[in-house]
Amino acid sequence: MTTETPGDGGATIGITVQPDHPVFGVVCDRLTARGHDVRFFDSNAPIPADDLRDLSLFVVKHTRPESIRALLAAERLGVPTWNSATGVQACATRFSQLCSLSGVGFTVPSASREKPAGDYVSKRLYHWESAPEVNGEGDCYEELLDAEPVDYKYYVVDDGETHHPVVLRATSKLWGEKQVLGETTPHSEHVERIVSLMDALGMRGLGVDLVRVDDDWYAVDLNPCPGFAETGLEDALVASIESALDR
Known part of the structure; x- marks a missing residue:
């Protein structure tokens, strides 16, 4: 199940995080303010292929088995990802x-x-x-x-x-x-x-x-998927996610 935030004609960005996350909640609010649709996914639940196909970019915040499966599926479907499935898998063990x-x-x-x-x-x-x-x-x-x-x-x-x-x-x-x-x-x-x-x-x-x-x-x-708590990197994360849309 997803939670959608209406945007204004921008990209559709999916992220495996709760909307009230202290860092990525702020990042997603700023992305929404910039016109993007943000969809929140449960990091411990499977994500249907049709939901992944709707995305312009998939961001995995939590390194969990279901998130890695979704990341692999997104790449097979040709959906751009913020961090690569290969990279996240290489950091998992x-x-x-x-x-x-x-x-x-x-x-x-x-x-x-x-x-x-x-x-x-x-x-x-x-x-x-x-x-x-x-x-x-x-x-x-x-x-x-x-x-x-x-x-x-x-x-x-x-x-x-x-x-x-x-x-x-x-x-x-x-x-x-x-x-x-x-x-x-x-x-x-x-x-x-x-x-x-x-x-x-x-x-x-x-x-x-x-x-x-x-x-x-x-x-x-x-x-491979840090929370960035207390780093002050929210602006950099917004710019990073938007730049990944342009790859």
Whole structure:
């Protein structure tokens, strides 16, 4: 089932998000004000092919099995997508995330299907499953890095002309509830690697989590459909979605 917002002769944009999402709700309001029809889809429900055919652009906000199936179906139907099905699929599993990050030059923690001898971080196989846990049970076991308990959360949006990076410092979920500590200056080499990955995978928006171990940086998580909370990237997202209509 969809919820439609009347537009004024613009494009028809479908997005798998709730209308009251703190970031994408604002983005969709602005798109509507610019004359587009916005249709909201449930990220956990199948989307009929006829609904996808009606779209000028399909945007997946939540990485979920039904959303990925819909993204694949949209591409088969020739419906333009904001982030590519290939890119989202490549970021869906923990092992493929680490391979993708390593492939553009990031240092990543060692990972295995088997528990290592020392302390480790356990993760489920797919991005949307339970949160990482120290010395827990999972499908992917990464070495526990001797890092400060802070994640450097990089968000990059491509608006068709330039890339907009924002970095938030946040307490690590490994040691309790995440709390955003504030914004910090992006490192240019990290942004360049993320942009390279976006270009390779056909992505307009991406999130990468880095941690610092002494003077070294490790990429530990990759989010193909981030929420961009507290980034202030709403204008960039509007421009990015509109630029994807022109491809």
